[in-house]
Amino acid sequence: MKKFIVAALAVASVCGTAKAEGYQINSLSAKQIGMGHTGIALKLGAESMFFNPAGMAYMDKTLDLSGSVTGIMPTCTATVDGVDYTTDNGVSTPIGVHAAFSIYDNLKGGISFYTPYGSSINWTDNWPGAVLNQNVNLKVFTIQPTLAWAITPKFSIGAGAMISWGTVDLNKGLVTSETTDKAIAALKTLGQLPEETPAFGSTTPASVNLNGKADMVVGFNVGAMYNITENLTVGASYRSQMKMKVKAGDAHVRYANALAQGILGESLDLINEANFKAEMPCPWVMGLGVSYKPVDRLTLAFDARLTGWHAYKRLDIEFLAEQLTPYNQNIAKKYKNSWCYSLGGQYAVTDRFDARLGLMVDTSPVNDKYYNPETPGMTKIEPTVGLSFRPIPSLSIDLAFMYVAGLGVDNASCEYTDLLGSTMINKLTNAGVPSSVIEGMGFRPTGTFTADYKLHAFIPSIGISYSF
Template sequence: MKKIIVVAGLLLTMGFHASAEGYQVNLQSTKQAGMAHVGAALKLGAESMHFNPAGLSFMKENISLSAGASAVFTDLEYSKDGYKHNSDNPIGTPFYLYAGFKIYDNLAAGVSVNTPYGSSIDWGVNWAGSRLVQDITLKSFSIQPTISYRPFEKLSLGAGLMFMYGNFSLSRVLIPAGDLESLRPFAAAVPSLGQTLDNFKDIDAASATLSGDAGVKVGFNIGAMYDITDKITVGVSYRSKVKMRVPEGHAEMNYANETELKQMIATVNPLLIAYKKNPIVIPPLDKGTFSAELPLPSNLNVAVSYQATDRLLLSGEVQFVGWSAYKALNVQFSQEVLNGYSINAPKNYENTRIYRLGGQFAATERLDLRLGAYLDESPVPGEFLNPETPSMNKMGLSTGLSFRPLERLSVDLAFTYVTGFGRDGSYPYVSNDQVKAFGGHYDVKALNPSFGISYAF
């Protein structure tokens, strides 16, 4: 019989997944969501603070206000050899608030609040991959004061400071369903053991939930925009990498039946030792704290827009995402009793690109219509594909509209459909002193309706 050692590997693959690739969320404007989220070469008023702060000084009004939110409905499916399991993810709700102010004709400032990173996946308990992940949630918030200056009529520059804050939680099984079956030979010597093993055969016996808050970190967002002609504008923006750090995270232990499990362990451990097998050990993760770091990747956006007619505006954009910053996850437990569970888990994410194309058509003086499409590359290498980051190349199709019941008031709606191209992969893990692989096929779909409102005066 193989020995059973329950280790603190629940952090080994920690990462995050969202409707965008990796754990980045691209839903920072309802208007731009309808155009596949292009914006680095567009003059968007207050909303330019996120897409390209240089665009802020092109605002025509003295004050520009914008607010909105999206609902992210995602469905992940894992399948292998006839087995299928779907996630039951909570609805994500990224939001944004922008306020821009013209100081002089060529100088503007403002502040933005949005959620550029986040994720939520819930695979549930007692599923085939629970030893890798049960559920995971990441939330982040950004506050960005911004200034934009136009030194020449056609050229504008902009910069902002990003104050980032976030938190996360992760649940993962320590003793998955059926993992105690290797103790079945001892049932003859301990009659009560058979019933206990039957009770834990189809349920996760023990799991842990880790959570923590990241302190405020600072990054920057800079950009430039230039009107080549009256119809063609180019723009470039750069949002820096921000390394978030959880200085003091906490763990909570969860049991299907704590009393029964611990009584069984107390009974079988002497037998395991007598047969020169390692005893069952559940790490006391809830007796200490841990620290961890997670990088929020840099983004370089290069774009061009073309005013094809008085009513038709087109824009294309390439977004370069610096995922290679995520080389490894380092988790350090602070208490001496948990030093042996500190880990360094390689990630080796790769830089990616997002290709975007969007258009806007002024159907009437009060109604604008929008369409867009994008292709988002996966940053996760095949050898690191797992249900906690079931990353794959994705395509998004979007549409939207703006209706102005009043001249200065805009009501915005958008809808984005995201589909993954499917991906096969496996991830190694250790069970009963053996290296095994959890593999299979993953698919993902997402629906993202958005609502926003903006007012300028």
């Protein structure tokens, strides 16, 4: 059994890969979360560097500093054959830190650090979809130096360079327990395993950890803003696509128990010594926004953002070792571009206290026929609430809360290559076993995982800003 499994393990180790679905983060400002994460047509000072760099041009302070941290606490449930499997997730903490300063009255500069993309989910080791994903942690970091120029009192432009890098850490099953148990039974029949060899049941026999760092890449974030009247402003922004490339990721194997290591260990040495390269797109984002002040104390805003997820057509994984090139993978994803709509309002209750409400509708880019549970993608409804308190005029303490309600996805499926099944078909055929008998044993070259998915998340955020 040891020798013939090696090909199956080599390919299975990269199926599912280090890519999460719908991994754009829309929770990078405690103030703006309260307004549905709007900001394309708002003059936010230093925080405009992320939403629309042109808005920073109207900053009326010498120096503006702000920072926020958000806690994302999601719960995902997959229903398989009537049984619910729930994730065991930790708390993800995207951050945004911004500093802007005045160069001239109409020219501002600044630098921003934020986490625009990321995903973290833990399905646990032995759930039925382990061959697709057990857990994943994906992070992208960006430093953005920015300039903004108010060409006229009504019109401004801004531009920043997005200097980005990332990390990925993914665990997944190498082979399914179901196929492994069928192989054990078949090999007992052929006399190649002792009769007392136990089955694995629901335990994933062996898993692989894929870990890599993406090299630094550079994109751009540009925007324009126009004040139609003193109370009505429109804005447009564009963040460019970036390709994050892992040039030499590491693969490491772990076993469920001593039996799994004894059966599979010799074959897995090749995987432990292997490096892989992969590429993931951080898609472009185009945004349009409008803000309006019907009265002095009330600000309303609406944003519409189109994200270019169509760039995620497939995931290509290539081993660097020449002997493993037959096992390179081209995994179809076939995402589509998707819209996110945000609506928010802020009311200045007093000179020191602001209250906010908002709503986001984030549509899914995921194709239900190529649905990988790395991060379940579905359309989400996201109401928000927030407030700011200023103990002194130059200092603001900001609190916000967002609730994410996924609309659910039924009968979402993902096909995967079952190399162990394919190898067993060939082995049994060569041993003279009739094809009808092989078919009755249940071996298949591919498998399909199908489930119904639900998710919700609690997202609190806290921020602080200081200006003078």
